[in-house]
Amino acid sequence: MKEWIQARKVRKKKIVAEVKKDRIQLKEEKAAIKTLPQAEQEAAKQALKQKQKAKKIEYKEQLQITDKAQKKQLKKEHRLYKKIKNRPRRGIIWSVIVLAILTIVVKVGPTVKDMTETMSGKGIELAEDSKASSQARSDGEKVSEKIADEGIVLLKNEQQSLPLADKKVNVFGVSSFGFRYGGGGSGGSDTSRAISLYDGLEEAGLAYNKDLYDFYMERPEVKDTTGKSDTGLMAIAKMMVSKEDGDEPEIDYLTKDIVKQATDYSQNAVIVLASAGVESSDMDQSQLKLTENKKALIKQVAENFENVTIVINSGNTLELGYLEEFPTIRSIVWVGTPGPYGTRSLGNVLAGKINPSGRLTDTYAYQIDSAPASENFGSYKYDNLDKHFVNYQEGIYIGYRFYETFYEQNEAGYEKAVQFPYGYGLSYTNFDWKLVDTKMNEKTISLDVEVTNIGESAGKDVLQLYFSAPYTKNGIEKSAIELGAYGKTKLLKPNEKEIVTLTFSTNDMASYDMNDKEAYVLEEGTYKIKLGKNVHDITETVEYHNPKEIVIKEDAQTGTQIQNQFEKNANEQTYLSRNDWEKTYPSDDNLNYTAPTFVLDEVNKQRTDSKMTMPKFEQENGIKLEDLKDLSYDDPKWDDFLAQFSVEELMDFYTQGAYKTNAVERLGVPATVLLDGPAGINFFFKPVKAAAYPTEIVIASTWNDQLAYEWGQSVGKEARAMGVHGWYAPAMNIHRTAQGGRNFEYFSEDPLLSGKMAASVTKGSQDQGVIVFIKHFAMNDQETNARSGLYVWANEQAMRELHLKPFEIAVKEGGTYGAMSSFSFLNGQWAGANSTLLNDVLRKEWGFEGIVSSDAVFGFMHADDAVVSGNDLMLDIMSKTANKKRLKQAYKKDQSGIANGLKTSAHNALYAILQTYIFEK
Incomplete structure (x- = not known):
């Protein structure tokens, strides 16, 4: 370094x-x-x-x-x-959370009724116990286990210590009794049927030391959580008050007699290192390091056993360099937060019944804070505005984009900085790759690779195709390497072969020029196409020569002109540049705590008459919603249908969107149910009996698009059976740092993998007639201060190439009919009241046709601002009455603007609802 x-x-x-x-x-x-x-x-x-x-x-x-x-x-x-x-502490007790909610209720006015109705689930009737729901849940649990099977990543396996030859094993540490199946909040799920780690081992044919187990069961720190499940607020509260995320007790309890009994039983030992994220709270860097107690446990076990396996049970990357100090730690297995059946998958991996085939979706650095983004992660408050902000001064250099570029041609430095590269993972067998065909032209890069299993056990392999674009000093910022495509083989038996085709568009190698051309630019020069086991282990390189510069000024699908949309969002900051690492490296030493003038102007902006053409209302045209089925979004008949609504009906429809939409029976508009979450259907305020899945980081670690499709399909089938029409998932923000509290709920540090996974999930669910709401659009990468309205500053290139890219892929390839706006402020405007983001980019440039819902509504999120900006529904838990009042007041000042906004929002929402299974013929 x-x-x-x-x-x-x-x-x-x-x-x-x-x-x-x-x-x-x-x-x-x-x-x-x-x-x-x-x-x-x-x-x-x-x-x-x-x-x-x-x-x-x-x-x-x-x-x-x-x-x-x-x-x-x-x-x-x-x-x-x-x-x-002053870092935010996670030790907040449940009573404080309740008090905070009640305080908000009092402040926003007559909202107790709103809150009570939402929390009670009024209008949300679920057929959880029907025969169809039970079957869909059972089928979903099979998919859940398949994902866990393929999502496990083997990080180390020296001397072929795994699979275990001796099927007897000692399990150490209290974390083995509090296995983390998922995270907390809306990304949680029903884990009431979860399998304990010990049952998972036993089902796989492994015998665990029952005397050691009984000894731990007597420890005061051990509470068996199997069979218990919390969701929503309760899960958040419990996880926030948990002691240092499951730290181990002091090691003095592990006496010589206990150790001797264990070594006599077996020389195999397993230690679980657990850490779980939670919505509304980020991880302190200290929580991602091994505590002194954990180190003492590892040392004690490693010095007494010949074959030690470390299990990483965490949705956030941890600092694991300490593990390299002990030669007896021969294997490391990453399971992430693998859902209720992940322990069974883990047992089968340790026993050799499953060959691990997962790959990391993040870079594992020796030091968490070596990532430049960590320099600007946390709590920063303006001195002239009651709001917080965060600067993305790292620009495009997030995750492997930083490490691979910063340490280019410095292998010694790289090895000291990175323990496990992005895309890393091992197998119990060996594969041989042979490049059998290469096709490269001005439109497409395509490689055919013959994969042969040359080992002795069946397994799946992952192929990763990267590219390195030519870089000119002082030119457009470029990562030294970027992911272009990936593929996964079927289960190959020994000596079996398969040809895998890896393809991406030549234009995908273009970089966004925010300074001169306001366009994507594929510069002239030689592009290196790299086939790799991971981002750093490249096995084959071929070259593609682009003879002349290509400037991409129009979107390939919509034909819309591409131009800078977020110039204000750069906020005159210095961004990290490979032209001069030292002078541009991020730092919060000299932050500007004064909010820009344009931000204050936006805050103080007064509503004026938009002077638009006033739409018609309360017409008698005899049209029902079903009459519009299969018509295009732009069909003129929509105007005649929407003219039948009253303003009052549209205001009610808009503001009553807390996990549902209301019926308008006279026009054939049905009520719908819209529920969380990214690890299985759930309701934030009370348990839902539903299939539970691994969290999204584990799904992404499968590197299997088809499996992601099956996940979406499975949730879609269960949603149909239960009476759910929209699903607030997938969540697809970037793992900007290791500290993100919801990293478990997001796919990856890489936008392509995130987008491809999201597109597959979207297609799977929507093929069942269930809308997905891709979230959180956009740049909701930290939880600290997010719910108080966080100003997020980043330049246009980083926004387009990293933070917006997964959403763009989900729209264009997944065809999503839904999106959820984030809490963040971009260009000085809340995302849900940001016409640039929701109309100019999402709809016009990308071609999105559908409904945008807000995230849960907090005090800074106003319906009257959102309705005129492309946000079509307020997920309003506490302030429905207050927001409707705001709408009525705004209507008096800007009748035509609010009226057109209400009409457009209804159009967007009802067009999406028409695509659900309700209207299947």
Whole structure:
């Protein structure tokens, strides 16, 4: 790692240690005060306050006597100290969450009725126990297990330690009793039928040490969670108060007698390293490192057993360099958060009944904070606006795009920085690849690869095709390598062959020029097409020469002119550039905490008369919604149908969209049910009996589009049986950093893999007549401050090439009829009230035809702003009454604008509803 980066890391590590020391000292001092007589406590508290105040005075005095250079350094360290000390803590108790909700209810007005109706599920009737639902659930559970089977990634397997020859195994650690099947929040699922780790081992034919098991069961830290399931708010609350995400107790409990009994039983040992994310809370970097207690457990086991397997049970990447210190740790298996049957899949992998075929969807770095995006992840508040912001100063250099570019031609540096590259994964067998055909022209890059299983066991292989575009210094920013296509073989028996074709469009190698051409540009030069086992292990390279520059100014599908849409969103920041890594490397040392003038103007903007042509209402045209089936979105008959609504009906339809849409019986508009979530159908406020699936990071780790399609199809079939018409999934934001609280719920750090997976899921569900709502559109990559309205600043190239790209693929290849806008502010506007995002890009440029729903509505999300900006439904939990009131007030000031917005939103929503199974002939 470059010296200037290393110096930053050293400084940060020192301050982290200082914060920890001060926290411990403060805790001890407060505890000591509590032991004093009641009469002395108040004086002791005041003395403690004076002591803390004296520290601040000392700091200010020190600034006055230091020179300019030292003063600058002191200020940097002081800001960093405050930032680390004030990081959002996950230790928030359930009562506080309830209090916060009640506070919001009081503030927004007469919303208790709204809240009660939503939480009770009024208008949401589910046929959970019907014969069709039971069958769909059973079928879904089979798909769930298939995904877990293929999503497991083998990271290490020295001396062929796996599959286990000796079928007896010792399992250590309390995490083995609290296996993480998924994450918390809307991305959670029904895990009431989950299989415990120990049952999974036993079903696979592995015998676990029951004496050791019984010993752990007596430990106060162990609570068997199998058979218990929480969703929504309760899951969030429980996970937020969990002790350091399942830390191990101090190792002194593991006595010599216990260890001897275990070594006598078997020389095989398994340790589970568990960590789970949760909606509404991000991961602190310390939570992604091995705690001292976990290290002590690993050390104790590794020094006493010959064959140790580490199981990574986490939806976030962890720092795992410590594992390399022990030669007896011969195998590492990543299972992610694999759903309720993932333990069975894990048991079958350890026993050799399943050959692992998953691949990582993220880069595993030795140091989490070596990613430049981590420098600007967290909580930053404006001083002239009651809102927070986050700067994406890393530009396009997220995940492997950074590591592969920064360490290009520096293999030694790369090996010190990256433990497991993006796309990495091993198998129990070996495969031989032979490039049998190459077709490259101005339209298409296509390689045919013959894959032969040359090992002794059946298995599947993953092929990854990358490209490296020619780069000119001071030109368009480009990653040294990017994923272009991928494919997965069928299950190949020993000596069996299969030809896999990997194809992508030549234009997919174009980069977005936001400065000169406002277009995608395929520059003249030689493009290297790279076939790889992963992003760093390239087995074959062929060259494609582009004879002249190609400027792509129109969208290939819609013909819409491409141009910059988010120039304001760059916000005059410096973005990371390979032209000068050191001078452009992100830092939050010198942030501008003053919101730009255009942001304040947007906040203070007053509604005026739009002076549009007033649409017709309350006409008698005798048209029912079903009469529009199979007509195009632009058919003139839509105008005649929509003219039959009253303004009041449209306002009710718009604002009553909390997990449903209301019926308008006289016009043949049916009520619909719209539910979460990305790991199986669920309702945020109460349990739903439904099939549960691995989280999206595990689905993506299969690298199997067909399996993703089956997942969508399976959920679609169950939704039909239960009476659900729309599904708030898939979630497809980027793993910008390892700390994202919902990384388990998102696919990958790479936009292509994310988009392809999402497109497959979309097709699977919508083929069953169930709308998917791709979410969260867009740039909802951290949870910290998201729900208070977070201003997200990034340049147009990074937005188009990374953050918007998965959604674009889902629209164009998946044909989605639904989308969910995010909480984020882009170009200074909330995403749900952002016509540039929802109309100019999503609809006009990409060709989306369908419904956009908001995410759960918070105070800054206003229906009157959203309805005129392309957001068609408010997922309004608490403020339906208040939002309808806002709509009525806005209608008085801008009758034509609000009227046209209501009509357009109804058009979008009803067009999507017409595509559901309700209207199948």
